[in-house]
Amino acid sequence: MDRYDLPDARGYFGEHGGVFVAETLMAALDELKAEYGKAKADPLFWQEFHYELKHYVGRPSPVYHARRWSEMLGGAQIWLKREDLNHTGAHKINNAIGQALLARRMGKKRVIAETGAGQHGVATATVAARYGMECVVYMGAEDVKRQSPNVYRMKLLGAKVVPVESGSKTLKDALNEAMRDWVTNVDSTFYILGTAAGPHPYPMLVRDFVSVIGEEAKVQMPEAIGRQPDVVVACVGGGSNAIGMFYPYIPVEGVRLVGVEAGGDGVDTGRHAAPLSAGSVGVLHGFRSYLMQDENGQVIETHSVSAGLDYPGVGPEHSHLKDSGRAEYTAVTDTEALAAFHDCCHHEGIIPALESSHALAWAAKVAPTMGKDQVILVNLSGRGDKDINTVAGLTGITL
Amino acid sequence: MSRISACFEQLSGAKALIPFITAGDPHPSRTVALMHALVDGGADIIELGVPFSDPMADGPVIQRASERALAHGVSLADVLAMVAEFRKDNGTTPVVLMGYLNPVMRYGFARFAADAARAGVDGVLTVDCPPHAAGELAAALKGEGLDPVFLIAPTTTEDRVAEIARHATGYVYYVSLNGVTGAGNLDIDAVAGKIAALRQHITLPIGVGFGIRDAETARALSTAADAIIVGSRLVQEIEAATQETAAEQLKILVASLKAAIR
Ligand SMILES: Cc1ncc(COP(=O)(O)O)c(C=O)c1O
Numbered sequence: 001m002d003r004y005d006l007p008d009a010r011g012y013f014g015e016h017g018g019v020f021v022a023e024t025l026m027a028a029l030d031e032l033k034a035e036y037g038k039a040k041a042d043p044l045f046w047q048e049f050h051y052e053l054k055h056y057v058g059r060p061s062p063v064y065h066a067r068r069w070s071e072m073l074g075g076a077q078i079w080l081k082r083e084d085l086n087h088t089g090a091h092k093i094n095n096a097i098g099q100a101l102l103a104r105r106m107g108k109k110r111v112i113a114e115t116g117a118g119q120h121g122v123a124t125a126t127v128a129a130r131y132g133m134e135c136v137v138y139m140g141a142e143d144v145k146r147q148s149p150n151v152y153r154m155k156l157l158g159a160k161v162v163p164v165e166s167g168s169k170t171l172k173d174a175l176n177e178a179m180r181d182w183v184t185n186v187d188s189t190f191y192i193l194g195t196a197a198g199p200h201p202y203p204m205l206v207r208d209f210v211s212v213i214g215e216e217a218k219v220q221m222p223e224a225i226g227r228q229p230d231v232v233v234a235c236v237g238g239g240s241n242a243i244g245m246f247y248p249y250i251p252v253e254g255v256r257l258v259g260v261e262a263g264g265d266g267v268d269t270g271r272h273a274a275p276l277s278a279g280s281v282g283v284l285h286g287f288r289s290y291l292m293q294d295e296n297g298q299v300i301e302t303h304s305v306s307a308g309l310d311y312p313g314v315g316p317e318h319s320h321l322k323d324s325g326r327a328e329y330t331a332v333t334d335t336e337a338l339a340a341f342h343d344c345c346h347h348e349g350i351i352p353a354l355e356s357s358h359a360l361a362w363a364a365k366v367a368p369t370m371g372k373d374q375v376i377l378v379n380l381s382g383r384g385d386k387d388i389n390t391v392a393g394l395t396g397i398t399l
Numbered sequence: 400m401s402r403i404s405a406c407f408e409q410l411s412g413a414k415a416l417i418p419f420i421t422a423g424d425p426h427p428s429r430t431v432a433l434m435h436a437l438v439d440g441g442a443d444i445i446e447l448g449v450p451f452s453d454p455m456a457d458g459p460v461i462q463r464a465s466e467r468a469l470a471h472g473v474s475l476a477d478v479l480a481m482v483a484e485f486r487k488d489n490g491t492t493p494v495v496l497m498g499y500l501n502p503v504m505r506y507g508f509a510r511f512a513a514d515a516a517r518a519g520v521d522g523v524l525t526v527d528c529p530p531h532a533a534g535e536l537a538a539a540l541k542g543e544g545l546d547p548v549f550l551i552a553p554t555t556t557e558d559r560v561a562e563i564a565r566h567a568t569g570y571v572y573y574v575s576l577n578g579v580t581g582a583g584n585l586d587i588d589a590v591a592g593k594i595a596a597l598r599q600h601i602t603l604p605i606g607v608g609f610g611i612r613d614a615e616t617a618r619a620l621s622t623a624a625d626a627i628i629v630g631s632r633l634v635q636e637i638e639a640a641t642q643e644t645a646a647e648q649l650k651i652l653v654a655s656l657k658a659a660i661r
Pocket residue numbers: 090091092116117118119120194195196235236237238239240241242307308309353355356381382383
């Protein structure tokens with residue numbers, strides 16, 4: 001296939017991406033782009049990044065054959081890329097470390113972040129403690145309720161958690177509030193954005209930091225099974241764990257890339273968080289991409305059992321991969337994700353994050369239609385300890 | 400000549416007052432009356448906010464105004480209808496729409512520019528669309544005789560000031576502080592110095608806004624700027640008033656600001 005070299009100099013992946021922010025932030029984004037350009041070309045930067053990933057995060061994360069569950073499904077073999085085993089329990093730490101190292105290079109002593117499920121907030125609070133930075137995390141007031149263990153975790157790590165009461169009180173509003181903080185404190189503050197979205201250069205640098213996931217898998221799978229998987233699948237909220245898995249596989253022919261969005265009550269009900277499956281092109285949070293919006297261009301509220309997928313937009317590179325056909329995107333419902341959550345607990349002894357359970361649900365649905373010699377690699381983006389209150393609540397249990 | 404240029408020409412050096420309110424706040428049926436009240440109080444140009452679900456550059460006051468308007472389902476088409484209604488009784492006061500890109504993109508740039516011109520809009524400021532991203536929209540606006548208004552911030556580099564100078568028409572909007580609308584950390588001397596420096600590149604009139612809350616600040620800044628833009632303070636007045644008293648209170652407040660900058 002053609003050489004894939006995106007984004008272009010203006011930050012576009014095809015027609016998606018770009019820089020759509022208030023003038024105040026333009027200089028900061030230009031500075032970030034320039035500084036990342038230098039860091040990217042600096043072997044010492046990557047040396048420290050990989051040292052941290054190995055000794056602090058515990059990388060490489062293993063790939064694991066979910067043998068019992070695969071047998072029960074009676075089709076393709078399901079393998080899991082175990083990002084749940086990372087320090088702090090999700091793929092988010094890879095990106096948080098990369099950006100914190102950039103912040104340190106740029107002399108910024110204060111970092112801010114938005115968070116949905118709390119995983120990116122925890123990762124940011126963690127690296128802020130690790131590097132001695134002041135940390136403020138914005139979190140929708142709804143999510144503060146849904147993910148209370150992570151709120152306390154962030155506080156233990158020394159971060160200030162600010163509940164956001166505006167709009168729908170979820171991830172998109174937390175992002176708005178983080179942007180407002182950044183505009184106000186742009187001279188002192190580094191914004192550690194939590195997903196492969198936002199204005200250029202964020203989608204690019206987040207992708208570069210999380211790509212360690214796919215880079216490792218590309219080496220590990222041939223070691224484990226003698227070849228690459230037939231399908232690679234990941235859940236898609238803003239798109240970071242998915243692009244981290246997909247990006248290294250883009251040039252690998254014969255590997256199908258599948259992104260799974262949050263179908264909520266079902267994509268046909270309108271109550272979901274699946275902009276690639278059922279949105280249209282728009283501009284939000286500094287970039288152009290598929291977006292859930294009404295006929296007047298207002299962003300509509302999303303619905304998902306999983307706080308980390310409850311976002312109306314999606315990173316621009318995924319929109320481009322959809323348009324180009326290199327990746328395909330679909331959605332599973334809350335009910336399907338919850339069933340996969342329980343199956344993964346029962347059959348594999350792994351409590352998956354509700355976000356990752358969406359990717360698992362797709363694999364469990366499709367595996368039986370495939371041959372036993374075929375392989376699906378699922379990005380198990382995080383562990384589900386943070387979700388036990390939510391899952392218990394859905395079954396009428398209060399912990 | 401556009402209404403905006405005519406307005407500044409007629410002022411011949413006197414300072415313009417540009418009040419901002421959000422269309423549809425507190426209720427769509429009140430907006431046209433409030434616009435007339437602004438003019439009665441002495442407004443030279445009106446900035447009319449187009450409500451958006453995710454007003455990233457706005458502080459809590461204008462966020463709430465946006466939410467109130469959206470609760471009544473106010474769309475961009477509704478805002479254009481309000482301007483058309485205003486124009487039935489006022490053919491001279493320029494109206495500039497201020498908002499975010501997505502509703503305009505959804506409407507379609509060319510269709511929007513044509514409909515806005517027909518409704519009597521004079522300028523458009525999309526906060527999250529700086530000149531490098533505004534090509535298609537700016538061309539559509541200029542094609543219909545509308546002025547694309549751009550922001551300049553304290554962080555804007557000289558290169559970018561020059562770029563903005565090439566694209567803007569009507570006036571430019573200097574953001575007085577690093578922050579959101581309604582913030583309270585404005586440094587008068589620094590702003591005045593910056594505006595003076597901008598004149599090297601900018602020949603258009605320069606308005607200044609964000610964080611101007613009282614007559615005192617308005618007066619101090621009017622020695623450096625060509626126009627004073629006041630938003631959150633007025634929206635607060637609407638929020639505190641009843642639907643019956645809002646117009647009168649706005650008029651009194653605008654008159655006191657106008658008197659201060661004379
Ligand atoms: C475990 C886990 N997976 C996935 C996501 C979704 O984000 P993204 O699409 O950026 O990977 C989150 C977000 O909080 C998460 O915590």
